[in-house]
Amino acid sequence: xSSSVPPPPESVIPPEAAAPVSPVSVTVGAxxxxxxxxxxxxxxxxxxxxxxxxxxxxxxAPHLGTNVMQTAAFLLARAARxxxxxxADLRFGALDNAPYDTRVCPRTGTAYTRxxxxxxxxxxxxxxxxxxxxxLFDALTALTGVPYTVxxxxxxxxxxxxREEFLASLGRWEELRWTLAPSSGRVPVGFxxxxxxxxxxxxxxxxxxxxxARRARFAAVxxxxxxxxxxxxxxxxxxxxxxxxxxxxxxxxxxxRDEALPVIVKGADWAxxxxxxxxxxxxxxxxxxxxxxxxxxxxxxxxxxxxxxxMREGRAELSPDTPPWMLDATxxxxxxxxxxxxxxxxxxxxxxxPRHFERGYTTPEVARLLRESDxx
Ligand SMILES: [Zn+2]
Numbered sequence: 001x002s003s004s005v006p007p008p009p010e011s012v013i014p015p016e017a018a019a020p021v022s023p024v025s026v027t028v029g030a031x032x033x034x035x036x037x038x039x040x041x042x043x044x045x046x047x048x049x050x051x052x053x054x055x056x057x058x059x060x061a062p063h064l065g066t067n068v069m070q071t072a073a074f075l076l077a078r079a080a081r082x083x084x085x086x087x088a089d090l091r092f093g094a095l096d097n098a099p100y101d102t103r104v105c106p107r108t109g110t111a112y113t114r115x116x117x118x119x120x121x122x123x124x125x126x127x128x129x130x131x132x133x134x135x136l137f138d139a140l141t142a143l144t145g146v147p148y149t150v151x152x153x154x155x156x157x158x159x160x161x162x163r164e165e166f167l168a169s170l171g172r173w174e175e176l177r178w179t180l181a182p183s184s185g186r187v188p189v190g191f192x193x194x195x196x197x198x199x200x201x202x203x204x205x206x207x208x209x210x211x212x213a214r215r216a217r218f219a220a221v222x223x224x225x226x227x228x229x230x231x232x233x234x235x236x237x238x239x240x241x242x243x244x245x246x247x248x249x250x251x252x253x254x255x256x257r258d259e260a261l262p263v264i265v266k267g268a269d270w271a272x273x274x275x276x277x278x279x280x281x282x283x284x285x286x287x288x289x290x291x292x293x294x295x296x297x298x299x300x301x302x303x304x305x306x307x308x309x310x311m312r313e314g315r316a317e318l319s320p321d322t323p324p325w326m327l328d329a330t331x332x333x334x335x336x337x338x339x340x341x342x343x344x345x346x347x348x349x350x351x352x353x354p355r356h357f358e359r360g361y362t363t364p365e366v367a368r369l370l371r372e373s374d375x376x
Contacts, residue, residue, distance in 0.1 A: 018349060018373035020365070025355040034293060034357045035079035038263050041291040042084060049260035050088045052077045053251075056150060057308075058116055058128045059098040064326040064366065065267060065298035065306040067136065068350075071343040072295040073265040075351055077146040080263070089260075090148035092137070093251065096125045097153045097241065103198070105223050111201040112223045115241070117154045118197035125152055132329070139340030156251065160234040165253045167232065169246065170211045172283050179280045180245045190241030191230045193222035199241050245273060249280045252290050261291060268294040268360065269305050296350050297360045298326070305360070322363040345373055 031037065038050065054073040057066055073090055080088040100119035103112045117125060129150055137148055156162055169176055178185045188203030200206060205221040209229065216232045231237040242250065255262035266274065271294055281289040297305040302317040310316040311327055318327070325332040325339075332339045349369055350356050361369075 018369055019352060020349060020356050020361070020369060022353070022355040022359055025358040027354050027358065031354045033079060033083060034351060034354050035076050035083055037293050038080060038261070038291045039084060041288075042086065042261055045261055047259075047261035048086055050077070050080045050084070050086050050263050051255065051258060051260035052080070052088060052090050052263045052265050053255060054090065054092055054265045056092045056094040056129060056133055057098070058094055058096060058125065058132065059100075060308050061328045061330045062132055063298070063306045063308065063311070063328065064363070067329055067343055068298055068347055069265065069267045069295045070133075070137070071140060071340075071347040072293075072351070072357075074140045074144045074146050074148075075344070075347055076263070076265060076293055078144040079351070081146070086261075088146065090146055092133075092148060092150045093156065094125065094129050094150055094152045096120075097247075099201070102201070103223060110204055110223075112198045113201045114198050115192070117152070117239075118192055122152075122154070125154075135336035136329075136340055136343075139337045140344065142337075143340060143344050153247075154239070156254070157240045158236075159254070161257060162250060162254050163232060163234045163237075163240070164213075165250045166240055166242070167211065167213055167216055167234070168253070168284075169250060170208070170216055171213065175283045176249075176280055179276060179283060180243070180249065182276070187243055187246050189218070189243075189246070191218055191220050191232075191238040192241065193220070193225050193228060194230065194238075195225045195228075196222060198222060198224070203241075245276055245280070248273075249277055252277065252281075253284070253287075256287075256290060263291045263293060265293050265295060267305070268297050268358075270294065294358075296357060298366060299360045299362045301362060301364075303360075303362075306363070319362075319364055321367070323367065326363050326366065342370060346370060349373065 042050065052073050054070055077088040077090050080086055096117040097115045099113040100116045101114050141148060177187045180187045189206060190199040190203045192199040200221060207219045209217040209219055214233065217229060219227060219229045221227050232240065252262065252264060274292055278289040281287045299305055300317050301319045304310065307316065346366065346369060
């Protein structure tokens with residue numbers, strides 16, 4: 001999926017009156033615009049292009065927090081272009097590896113899962129991405145002039161370079177596994193059964209039989225089809241089921257091979273996890289972690305970030321006047337274009353000073369900002 005690049009309109013610049021009230025941040029005097037976090041790495045690499053990477057959740061309709069992060073990625077890419085003078089594009093990764101359904105073995109209690117990719121297939125995933133994000137991303141491209149592409153995790157992990165990086169991670173496993181899982185050193189890998197596509201969720205019976213730089217052979221167990229052995233090679237073999245941090249390490253190492261400087265854009269709730277990723281990078285001689293920019297999180301009344309699973313369980317502690325569209329973007333009452341303009345205005349306010357960007361926003365505060373900027 002790709003997009004054309006029309007010029008941005010002037011009519012979406014937020015008025016001063018609606019600015020948030022934020023405490024002085026620790027970067028005051030050092031950072032004038034949040035995209036400046038990227039500048040040291042750009043200079044060190046003498047890069048003339050930047051690629052901003054962000055995620056697309058496909059396990060249900062997005063909430064406001066997800067859309068704020070994505071809108072921030074568009075606006076940061078535009079700021080990289082205008083302020084840092086580099087070509088910048090956005091690369092969204094669609095997480096079709098999210099679990100679609102789960103089964104538990106009645107005998108052993110072992111959980112097995114099937115991913116969205118294995119349950120819905122390539123066309124089903126493309127439909128979901130288009131339904132939840134296609135119109136919004138096209139509208140944000142029209143507003144910012146920033147082009148984007150979307151690639152599924154399944155496509156990414158098929159690439160020889162991704163698989164080489166996975167094999168390279170196995171080569172440093174003794175050091176890496178304690179970085180990626182400091183409490184236990186246990187980082188499960190999973191490979192779906194070739195007959196049915198289900199895999200053991202925690203990889204209890206997945207075993208590395210042997211590995212070198214060009215090939216790894218694993219044994220695993222399926223609930224229905226018993227034990228199987230499977231190869232991972234740069235040119236093919238098993239679909240790779242990796243834990244969150246391991247998967248991000250491999251993706252970021254892959255992104256670092258690109259001529260464009262990789263910039264990883266994530267919600268601020270990722271800061272602790274990225275600390276571990278940065279440590280993992282240092283396990284590779286001469287490697288440097290990618291540039292990172294963290295975006296504001298949207299919070300419920302309790303201070304917990306909006307979370308699909310907490311909402312599903314009824315434990316999200318939302319204030320009663322939270323508009324339904326903040327929890328489920330498909331309930332936005334107007335057009336997609338108007339939603340994009342609203343997000344653009346909101347995130348422009350957040351980006352207007354680093355102190356407004358280096359903090360979180362509750363849903364009532366977002367509602368107040370939008371009311372005062374007369375957007376809805
Ligand atoms: Zn099977």
